[in-house]
Amino acid sequence: MTTQDVLDERYGRRRSPARGWLIGAAITVAVALVALFGWWTVQGALDSVDSDTTSFEVDDEHFVTLGFQITAPPGSAVACAIEAQDEEHGVVGWRVVEIPASDLHARAFRETIPTTALATTGFVNSCWVLPS
Known part of the structure; x- marks a missing residue:
């Protein structure tokens, strides 16, 4: 048993599986937004005069x-x-x-x-x- 597991058992904390999904979804959205803004920047530079x-x-x-x-x-x-x-x-x-x-x-x-x-x-x- 890890130290974190001992502390969770002692103080009655439980890890929520929904929290992991929420963090994963937030990271996915952030990466998608960075990629979209990057594409807009590159596309604008390709068409510049x-x-x-x-x-x-x-x-x-x-x-x-x-x-x-x-x-x-x-x-x-x-x-x-x-x-x-x-x-x-x-x-x-x-x-x-x-x-x-x-x-x-x-x-x-x-x-x-x-x-x-x-x-x-x-x-x-x-x-x-x-x-x-």
């Missing part, structure tokens, strides 16, 4: 040429919102550029943004994977 502005050139008061590169999942079509702003950070031009799917992970582009006034900067606002 990273963009960097590499250059911009103010052609005149009607156009800005923007150089940028994207890092996207291979085989996924991507769309990017590109933007031109004036010296007071007002938006003077923007457009959405759709980029077809490619086997390459990283690609570089040059696009022209039509503007309504003289711009002082151009940049990539955001990029996202297009639904298949």
Whole structure:
């Protein structure tokens, strides 16, 4: 007889079999939740698109040429919102550029943004994977 058994007999304690099932069920639910959140995190990272502005050139008061590169999942079509702003950070031009799917992970582009006034900067606002 173990010490725990002696103490249980002396003080009249009994182990409940339901308690073991309850603890097992709680551990199973906790593991399932951790796996689910892990999958959501991995899935979000697989579909993410990273963009960097590499250059911009103010052609005149009607156009800005923007150089940028994207890092996207291979085989996924991507769309990017590109933007031109004036010296007071007002938006003077923007457009959405759709980029077809490619086997390459990283690609570089040059696009022209039509503007309504003289711009002082151009940049990539955001990029996202297009639904298949």
